[in-house]
Amino acid sequence: MLDYINWYLVELKLRITPRIPEDRLETILKESRSHLVQSSERIALEKGIDTCHAALLAIEDFGSPEKVAQTYLRESHPRLFGTKPIVTVIISAVVATFCFCYPFVTLHGYFDVFGESWQYLFVGVLGIFSLVLFAMGCRAGYQSNTFTLLATSGTMVLGSILLLSFWIVGSNGYQGFNRFHLGRDVSTAHSTLNKLENLARYYQAGKTAFANAKTASDVASELTSPKLADKVIGLSDAWLEERSHGNSPSPEKLSYIIPGSSVSGYVDGRVWGPEVEVLTLKEAQNSWKENADRALQSIPRAENDLNVLLASAQEARSGRLFFLNRDVYSETVASIFTFTPALLIFDWVLYVTGRRRKARLNQITA
Amino acid sequence: MAFRGDICALILGSLENEPLHGYEIVRRLRQSGGVGKLSEGQVYPYLHRLEEEQKVTAEWNTETGAAPRRVYQITPTGRKALAEQKAIWKQFVSGIGALLESRPATQEGSDA
Numbered sequence: 001m002l003d004y005i006n007w008y009l010v011e012l013k014l015r016i017t018p019r020i021p022e023d024r025l026e027t028i029l030k031e032s033r034s035h036l037v038q039s040s041e042r043i044a045l046e047k048g049i050d051t052c053h054a055a056l057l058a059i060e061d062f063g064s065p066e067k068v069a070q071t072y073l074r075e076s077h078p079r080l081f082g083t084k085p086i087v088t089v090i091i092s093a094v095v096a097t098f099c100f101c102y103p104f105v106t107l108h109g110y111f112d113v114f115g116e117s118w119q120y121l122f123v124g125v126l127g128i129f130s131l132v133l134f135a136m137g138c139r140a141g142y143q144s145n146t147f148t149l150l151a152t153s154g155t156m157v158l159g160s161i162l163l164l165s166f167w168i169v170g171s172n173g174y175q176g177f178n179r180f181h182l183g184r185d186v187s188t189a190h191s192t193l194n195k196l197e198n199l200a201r202y203y204q205a206g207k208t209a210f211a212n213a214k215t216a217s218d219v220a221s222e223l224t225s226p227k228l229a230d231k232v233i234g235l236s237d238a239w240l241e242e243r244s245h246g247n248s249p250s251p252e253k254l255s256y257i258i259p260g261s262s263v264s265g266y267v268d269g270r271v272w273g274p275e276v277e278v279l280t281l282k283e284a285q286n287s288w289k290e291n292a293d294r295a296l297q298s299i300p301r302a303e304n305d306l307n308v309l310l311a312s313a314q315e316a317r318s319g320r321l322f323f324l325n326r327d328v329y330s331e332t333v334a335s336i337f338t339f340t341p342a343l344l345i346f347d348w349v350l351y352v353t354g355r356r357r358k359a360r361l362n363q364i365t366a
Numbered sequence: 367m368a369f370r371g372d373i374c375a376l377i378l379g380s381l382e383n384e385p386l387h388g389y390e391i392v393r394r395l396r397q398s399g400g401v402g403k404l405s406e407g408q409v410y411p412y413l414h415r416l417e418e419e420q421k422v423t424a425e426w427n428t429e430t431g432a433a434p435r436r437v438y439q440i441t442p443t444g445r446k447a448l449a450e451q452k453a454i455w456k457q458f459v460s461g462i463g464a465l466l467e468s469r470p471a472t473q474e475g476s477d478a
Binding site for chain 1: 387389407415
């Protein structure tokens with residue numbers, strides 16, 4: 001009987017030795033031995049079996065050395081950086097998830113104010129550092145963090161939906177107003193609307209001018225000069241002028257402003273549509289004939305998009321807190337859902353390998 | 367009934383009237399069904415934790431002639447913690463009881 005019990009106690013000792021002080025370890029082993037002896041004797045008496053068989057049943061009731069050791073370690077107040085390891089696990093999981101979702105959470109693509117390469121590098125390094133901390137927290141806690149991670153993930157999903165729905169005022173799928181810069185964005189959106197009106201007038205004039213032109217000199221200078229076109233349309237950032245540097249006019253071909261096939265207006269003041277190309281008069285006339293009407297038709301749509309956003313801004317100013325829009329939060333939520341299983345698998349692997357590695361190391365050192 | 371708080375409360379409850387050694391505590395907990403999925407060996411870490419928190423004291427008893435046994439005794443801090451747990455439990459039971467008793471009455475009322 002004692003052989004089985006001694007074997008069990010050695011197995012238990014191997015699994016808790018390095019983490020539990022020597023005097024406490026002695027108490028644990030002595031007490032476990034006492035329990036197993038008493039339990040074996042009682043089982044042998046109750047079931048009328050030999051003590052060896054009874055010892056095996058007593059050991060079975062006592063639990064596997066792995067399980068018992070885990071419970072001892074977990075209940076021995078493990079600490080990491082002065083706090084419970086679970087705190088490190090939660091914080092590092094949140095930061096790692098944030099790093100993984102960085103382009104979406106920081107609204108890159110909405111306002112284009114983040115996303116510089118050095119920021120991506122910083123976020124990448126921070127993400128790896130968080131995963132290292134996560135691994136340390138998992139190892140130190142002696143427990144599986146499945147439920148904690150699921151709860152954290154759920155909270156992050158809910159939090160990101162609320163945060164992004166609060167942060168982005170209105171949205172048409174690719175742009176929205178920033179609640180914290182509402183005045184600025186409304187002002188630039190109005191400026192974009194003015195530019196779109198100017199562009200509509202410019203296209204109307206251009207369409208007539210090119211239809212009636214017999215020679216290049218019949219075309220007004222604002223339809224050939226990017227600088228003048230910028231001024232007439234109101235593209236104050238010299239949009240067309242900057243794009244005309246690579247073009248080299250020749251005696252046969254001149255620089256012409258031609259309409260793109262569609263027009264887009266953005267809340268940050270940009271207007272996309274007109275282009276500069278070096279063409280013959282005939283080519284320029286064909287281009288205007290083909291694209292002018294389509295471009296003119298797309299201007300009201302662009303204006304409508306901005307007006308919807310301006311109406312949302314008005315609602316925000318009247319006190320509306322959340323603008324729940326799937327376009328805004330879906331990518332963030334999807335990336336959290338994608339990253340959570342990865343964290344769960346990482347946690348599980350650390351939990352399982354941590355237990356086995358510790359037992360193996362102990363066997364080597366014993 | 368296998369949450370950490372419940373296990374600790376059950377251990378304190380078993381020690382309320384008399385000091386007991388570990389094996390006897392575990393046996394009583396198993397009889398009450400209070401250990402849930404925990405094995406016998408997994409109860410001891412909670413006993414040690416209660417000892418660290420000074421809710422119980424433990425001493426080796428070698429006077430019986432049998433193998434030495436570690437005997438646990440509840441402390442005043444432990445009694446206070448147990449009283450708090452009992453109050454929480456009573457509140458929980460009365461809340462659930464009120465809920466369960468009110469449902470048939472409502473149903474009868476609606477039937478009438």
